[in-house]
Amino acid sequence: MGFSLMEGFTKSLAMTVLSEIGDKTFFAAAILAMRHPRRLVLAGCLGALIVMTILSALLGWAAPNLLSRKWTHNITTILFFAFGLWSLWEGFTEEGDAEEFAEVEAKLDADLKADKNGAKGGPKADDLKKQQRPFLTQFFSPILLKAFSITFFGEWGDKSQIATIGLASDEDPFGVILGGILGQTLCTVAAILGGKSLASQISEKMVAFSSGILFLVFGVQSLLSAVGES
Template sequence: MLADLLIPFITIAIAEFGDKTQLSVLLLSTRTGRHLMLLTGVMSAFLIVDGFAILLGAWITDVVPANVLKIISGAIFLLFGITTLRDLDGDEDESRTFDDSPFLSGFLVIFLAEWGDKTQIASAIFATQYNPWMVLGGTMLALFMLSLSAIYLGRFILRYVKRRTITLAAGLIFMVMGAVILLL
């Protein structure tokens, strides 16, 4: 049961670390002193987007046979790994406008950027394999820690860890997860 929490937590944390979403949160945090409002907006959006994906993932296990889901899940993780590695040289610097409300700005940036994102789909896939509540807990804990880091420590961390290294690790982890799912 602990794996139901830890596997999504570790995978999502590594995959999202240094992602454009986290960089957007970092950018927003430099434009406000109301960091708690920003964090609340960001986490509210993550809860809606990833919560929906996890509900869908848990529901689909009642409709689609487990062996079919296993093949689809493994293939999707492999695809995420490949596309993540292809983005190693991509430019993900996207400027965002900042509204007067840090809550609204954080919410809108995450809500609009995360639909169909690899971590949202990964959360749904995890919910097909693990306890959905534990998946939600692991996913939200990872996103909370990363968002908090982006808001308070982001610039410090990015000074010492190259974005390319983080992207490479995320891509490889997705590919390993895909291979493990397909082989087990």
């Protein structure tokens, strides 16, 4: 089919890194790591991102079987241009990392307060809740599950997820999965180890501009390439 494993890998890696640095899920991982054991937060966040990447790539791989190759190629080209312009617009209108970090932190603080209020009731109430706890949480840490769910649903429908679907429909899906997982791993580890300090050193505007230009380059390349060559 003319797919290139290395091309899919490099495109997916570059797109993922530029899309995820400074993302809300990036900040969520950083904040969770400040309050909970890092290994659990890393396992939960990274597990969610890996599952999301594989699901997105599989959807992209299946798309040509549902639509014609020409249609999926054209849709992917349009998506690249749309996301490129969207990212550039975000670069011009972005209020800054501090506001987004504070917004994510406020949401997590609200969840934490709700958990604390729900935990009131003494030891007997705690024992009762442990007995009533869902089956899965008896084997997986609640912190891991919280990190997984926050990240998974935070990424669902995100620009990077839709772009991964489009990329996998036009490139080698295995390469897209490998590049996406590596990119997600790099970003998540960076967030866990020092997300707040890293975000303060990296300009969100520059990340938005860089990802916008990258998407536009992908769009031009896809526009110039024939369907059979993509």
